[in-house]
Amino acid sequence: MxxxxxxxxxxxxxxxxxxxxxxxxxxxxxxxxxxxxxxxxxxxxxxxxxxxxxxxxxxxxxxxxxxxxxxxxxxxxKPVLHEVVDGEVMEVTEFGAFIRIGPIDGLVHVSQVTDDFITYDQKRGALVAKETPKSLEKPDFVRARIVAVSIKGKTTKDCKIGLTMRQPGLGRFEWIDEEKSKKK
CATH class of the missing domain: 3.30.1490.120 (RNA polymerase Rpb7-like, N-terminal domain)
Incomplete structure (x- = not known):
């Protein structure tokens, strides 16, 4: 906020x-x-x-x-617990994706990307779902919910923001659009 x-x-x-x-x-x-x-x-x-x-x-x-x-x-x-935020994927690692939300990056742990089993594709630098065609890579745009906030120290490097995309209406914008299309 x-x-x-x-x-x-x-x-x-x-x-x-x-x-x-x-x-x-x-x-x-x-x-x-x-x-x-x-x-x-x-x-x-x-x-x-x-x-x-x-x-x-x-x-x-x-x-x-x-x-x-x-x-x-x-x-x-000020990141607020349970706030829904839009952001851009800045980096993808085997443990999750860093999402730029405003002036800081938050982490979506691999377990919080989707309900599907996720693997890390090192060649693409992407997180890929096993049972669906979903993938997450730089520079995708996503909607996530803040689930953990730790503001310590004097700079943004000392802050940690935890995010989830496993709830309805969250995830990569294309996934959200697909969900809306299915409901119509």
């Missing part, structure tokens, strides 16, 4: 940027500082969107930069 949140911080504007528009410069500096960082309550910061307020900058002796206390809007992505 994406959410806009208001945050306060101090931003350091170097002298070389004094001629540039303040909002653009502050947003760029805050994005470099925060994009991809995680917070247990808010999730993963995707981008700083706007500067809402700022005070008059203060110059620190010996530094030359101006420091501004700012209030800004930031867009966060």
């Amino acid at each position: 994406y959410e806009l949140t208001t945050i306060e911080d101090t931003v350091r504007i170097p002298p070389s940027s004094f001629d540039n528009p303040f909002k653009e410069t502050a947003i760029e500096i805050l994005n470099r500082k925060y994009v991809g960082k995680t917070d247990k309550k808010l999730g993963i910061l995707v981008m700083v969107t706007d500067i809402l307020e700022h005070n008059v900058g203060q110059v620190v002796i010996g530094d030359g930069s101006a420091f501004y206390h700012v209030t800004f809007k930031a867009l966060f992505f």
Whole structure:
């Protein structure tokens, strides 16, 4: 789930940027500082969107930069347990597939791809069903449900998202379309 949140911080504007528009410069500096960082309550910061307020900058002796206390809007992505998400297959291994959902990858374990028995085809780099013509490979688009969330540490590398595609209405988009066709 994406959410806009208001945050306060101090931003350091170097002298070389004094001629540039303040909002653009502050947003760029805050994005470099925060994009991809995680917070247990808010999730993963995707981008700083706007500067809402700022005070008059203060110059620190010996530094030359101006420091501004700012209030800004930031867009966060917080994976929510049982949320249904769409994503793209980024990598397939013999133990499952990594699916890009927003700014992070989640793992669909091989046991959670489909009810059919799945094997890994190393030549194709694909997970292939034994009894049906279903397969999963890069760059397929899928719909999955979040079944496990672990946001730890300060970056997305420390986060783990578990996904399943074994429920009705989930899986590769082509599988979902086939299910709908059969019901009509």
